[in-house]
Amino acid sequence: MSNQIIQFAYLAAAVLLILGLRMLSSPKTAPRGNLMAAAGMLIAVVATLLIRGVVDYPVILAGVVVGSLIGVVLAVRIQMTAMPQMVALLNGFGGGASALVASAELLHYAREGTEPVGIVPVAIVLGVLIGAVTFTGSLIAFAKLQELIRGAPITYPLQRVVNALLGVATVGLAAAVVLEPFNLPIYAGLAGLSLLMGVLLVIPIGGADMPVVISLLNSYSGLAACATGFVLGNSGLVISGSLVGASGLILTKIMCDAMNRSLTNVLFGAFGAVEEAGGTAAAEQRSVKGYTPEDAAVIFSNSRSCIIVPGYGMAVAQAQHAVRELADTLEKKGIRVKFAIHPVAGRMPGHMNVLLAEADVPYEELVEMDEINPEFPETDVALVIGANDVVNPDARTEKGSPIYGMPILDVDRAQHVFVIKRSMNPGFAGVQNPLFFNDNTMMIFGDAKGTVLALVEAVREIV
Amino acid sequence: MLDDPSLALTILVLALFVGFEVIAKVPPLLHTPLMSGSNAISGITIVGALLAAGTAERNVSTWLGFIAIVFATINVVGGFLVTDRMLGMFKKKPDRS
Numbered sequence: 001m002s003n004q005i006i007q008f009a010y011l012a013a014a015v016l017l018i019l020g021l022r023m024l025s026s027p028k029t030a031p032r033g034n035l036m037a038a039a040g041m042l043i044a045v046v047a048t049l050l051i052r053g054v055v056d057y058p059v060i061l062a063g064v065v066v067g068s069l070i071g072v073v074l075a076v077r078i079q080m081t082a083m084p085q086m087v088a089l090l091n092g093f094g095g096g097a098s099a100l101v102a103s104a105e106l107l108h109y110a111r112e113g114t115e116p117v118g119i120v121p122v123a124i125v126l127g128v129l130i131g132a133v134t135f136t137g138s139l140i141a142f143a144k145l146q147e148l149i150r151g152a153p154i155t156y157p158l159q160r161v162v163n164a165l166l167g168v169a170t171v172g173l174a175a176a177v178v179l180e181p182f183n184l185p186i187y188a189g190l191a192g193l194s195l196l197m198g199v200l201l202v203i204p205i206g207g208a209d210m211p212v213v214i215s216l217l218n219s220y221s222g223l224a225a226c227a228t229g230f231v232l233g234n235s236g237l238v239i240s241g242s243l244v245g246a247s248g249l250i251l252t253k254i255m256c257d258a259m260n261r262s263l264t265n266v267l268f269g270a271f272g273a274v275e276e277a278g279g280t281a282a283a284e285q286r287s288v289k290g291y292t293p294e295d296a297a298v299i300f301s302n303s304r305s306c307i308i309v310p311g312y313g314m315a316v317a318q319a320q321h322a323v324r325e326l327a328d329t330l331e332k333k334g335i336r337v338k339f340a341i342h343p344v345a346g347r348m349p350g351h352m353n354v355l356l357a358e359a360d361v362p363y364e365e366l367v368e369m370d371e372i373n374p375e376f377p378e379t380d381v382a383l384v385i386g387a388n389d390v391v392n393p394d395a396r397t398e399k400g401s402p403i404y405g406m407p408i409l410d411v412d413r414a415q416h417v418f419v420i421k422r423s424m425n426p427g428f429a430g431v432q433n434p435l436f437f438n439d440n441t442m443m444i445f446g447d448a449k450g451t452v453l454a455l456v457e458a459v460r461e462i463v
Numbered sequence: 464m465l466d467d468p469s470l471a472l473t474i475l476v477l478a479l480f481v482g483f484e485v486i487a488k489v490p491p492l493l494h495t496p497l498m499s500g501s502n503a504i505s506g507i508t509i510v511g512a513l514l515a516a517g518t519a520e521r522n523v524s525t526w527l528g529f530i531a532i533v534f535a536t537i538n539v540v541g542g543f544l545v546t547d548r549m550l551g552m553f554k555k556k557p558d559r560s
Contacts, residue, residue, distance in 0.1 A: 014478075017504055017507075018481060018485060020500075021482075021485050021486065021489075021497075021500070021501065021504075022485045022488070024489045024493055024496065024497055024500060025488040025489050025490065025493075026490075027492065027493060027550070027553040027555075028555075030493060030496060030550045030553070031547065031550040031551060033500075034496070034500055034543060034546045034547050034550055035547070037500060037503070037504060037543070038503070038543040041503070041504070041506070041507065041509075041539055041543070044507060044509075044510055045509060045510065045513065048510045048513045048514065049513065049517075051514070051517075053514070053517065053518060053519070054513060054514060054517030054518075055517060055518070055519050056516060056517045056518060056519065056521065056525065057517070059516050059517070059521070059525060059528075059529050059532075060513055060516055060517055060532060062529070063512070063516060063528075063529045063530075063531075063532030063533045063536065064532060064536050066533050066536075067532060067533040067534070067535065067536025067537045067539075067540065068536055068540045070533075070536075070537045070541070071536060071537040071538070071539070071540030071541035071542075071544065072540060072541070072544060074537070074541045074545070075540070075541045075542075075544035075545040075548060076544070076548070078545060080549070080552075083495055083499070083545075083549070086499070086541075086545060087495075087498050087499050087502060090499065090502045090503070090506075090537070090538050090541055090542050090545075091502055091505075093506075093534040093535070093537045093538040093541075094502065094505040094506050094508060094534070094535065094538040096531075096534045097506070097508045097509065097511075097512055097530075097531040097532075097534035097535035097538065098508045098511070098531075100512070100515075100527045100528070100530055100531035100534070101508055101511035101512050101514075101515055101527075101528070101531050103527055104515035104516075104523075104524040104525075104527040104528045104531065105511075105515065105524075107522075107523055107524045107527070108515070108518075108524050111522065111524075118468050119468040119471070119472075214498070215498070218498055218501065218502060218505075221502065221505040222501070222504075222505045224505075224508070225505050225506075225507055225508040225511075226475065228508050228511040229471070229511075230468070230471055230475075231511070232510075232511050232514060233471065234510060234511070235471070235474050236507065236510060237507055237508065237510055237511060238471055238474050238475050238478065239474060239478040240504050240505070240507035241505065241507065241508070242475050242478040242479045242482055243478060243481070243482040243485070243486075243501065243504060244482075244501045244502070244504050244505040245479065245482065246478075246479050246481075246482025246483045246486055247482060247486040247497065247498075247501040248498075248501070249483075250483060250486045250487060251486075251494060251497070251498065254491075254494075341491065341492075343491055348494075348495060348498065349491070349494035349495060349497075349498060350491060350492065350493060350494030350495035350496070350497070350498070351495060353491070353492045353493070353494070353495065353553075354495045354496070354549055354552070357549070357552040357553045357554070358552050360552075360554065362554055362555055362556035362557070363492055363553050363554065363555065364555065364556050365556070366492055368490075368491055368492075
């Protein structure tokens with residue numbers, strides 16, 4: 001088919017991808033937007049198959065069949081609580097594919113004996129570098145989220161020095177490849193070092209910082225695709241890749257802002273590793289009284305409004321369905337229920353929304369932080385389920401606290417605060433939470449799911 | 464196709480701006496589907512994989528391209544499907560009237 005028609009097809013694909021993303025701005029249009037983007041992708045693939053040089057259909061078909069099978073199985077079987085792992089894994093595959101494409105192109109040039117010119121060698125280097133870092137970095141993030149390896153930051157002496165030296169070495173090798181593209185051992189060295197960098201950059205980052213890491217890797221996977229677009233001189237790849245790059249960067253910024261930390265601090269701060277000891281020591285000074293679900297139900301019997309604040313603890317305990325049942329039970333008793341969603345609650349952007357949507361909570365009841373905070377003072381009960389740092393009032397007042405300045409949900413301003421929590425262990429940031437010691441706070445200790453179900457029973461009997 | 468690098472750079476910069484404008488309008492409610500959906504879009508690199516694997520002669524590039532096709536297809540198919548599955552869960556409050 002003529003080159004021009006194929007270029008038009010890529011343009012149509014890009015338009016569909018952009019329109020699809022735009023329709024994600026509302027839950028009503030979003031499913032159609034996703035289909036539109038998928039159609040755009042299909043057009044791009046078909047157009048590529050019609051390019052004159054693309055002839056080896058058996059290899060292509062085999063690859064597409066294997067990839068589709070794995071993709072379908074993953075997408076259908078994954079549990080909603082495991083969505084952060086899934087996204088990390090998919091990021092990794094995208095990045096890995098881009099690194100492989102860049103490498104295949106370099107080998108192609110080497111066989112032909114024509115040196116790549118202009119921006120192409122730089123793009124090859126960026127493609128393999130970003131792609132490889134995305135690949136191994138995402139696999140480590142996946143392993144942490146899946147708890148195949150320890151979620152806590154993994155640190156060792158001179159970590160930053162080692163990383164800095166390796167970073168300099170990577171830049172050096174990258175420059176060498178640009179100057180001498182056909183020196184394959186140097187290229188292999190660059191690829192290997194990039195793979196190692198991906199591992200080393202993610203292992204010191206703790207579980208609760210994963211929303212930032214996943215967003216950033218998301219952005220990288222787009223930028224890697226963008227780089228391969230420059231390698232191949234393909235505008236479709238450049239456009240789509242930069243859309244994803246932009247999307248990941250925006251989410252990264254939103255996540256960092258929601259923790260009041262800089263990206264540098266998240267990536268290199270090894271947050272939570274150092275403070276942990278201090279936090280638990282301080283906890284011994286004070287003690288709190290544990291209450292029962294029945295005690296809480298008594299309070300509910302005099303209440304008219306309740307705001308539920310879910311956190312990662314709800315996801316871990318798979319308690320989203322129990323929480324929905326509680327919300328339904330409360331509403332039947334005439335209590336108005338809303339959910340307050342902190343931007344970094346959970347392990348990825350929007351994690352809590354997806355879980356509650358899965359449990360059939362209508363999305364109008366899921367309210368963002370800035371919108372719901374003014375409502376807490378007029379609310380009878382704030383019910384915190386498996387969240388900690390995002391409701392810590394120290395973030396407002398204690399200048400010395402590691403989480404000072406982080407925007408929080410003002411649950412302490414509600415008339416009553418119930419906190420469902422497994423133990424008094426401090427949260428990810430390793431800081432004690434004064435909310436637990438407030439006079440209007442009732443701690444209910446136990447697993448999120450079991451405790452919420454007990455609460456449902458108690459409300460049914462007492463209220 | 465895009466032999467002039469300044470043209471490709473122009474496209475890159477403009478696309479970045481479009482991306483920022485479009486994505487900024489996505490509400491936090493849908494940030495997870497946004498991630499998995501944009502993730503699937505980054506699988507566009509499948510275009511490059513097809514070009515690398517589809518050449519007439521078979522050599523190392525073919526097999527790198529083959530693995531790239533597998534990876535990118537997992538990314539595309541898995542990403543769009545799981546996004547669709549998630550978006551199907553977001554429902555409005557049923558009318559009680």
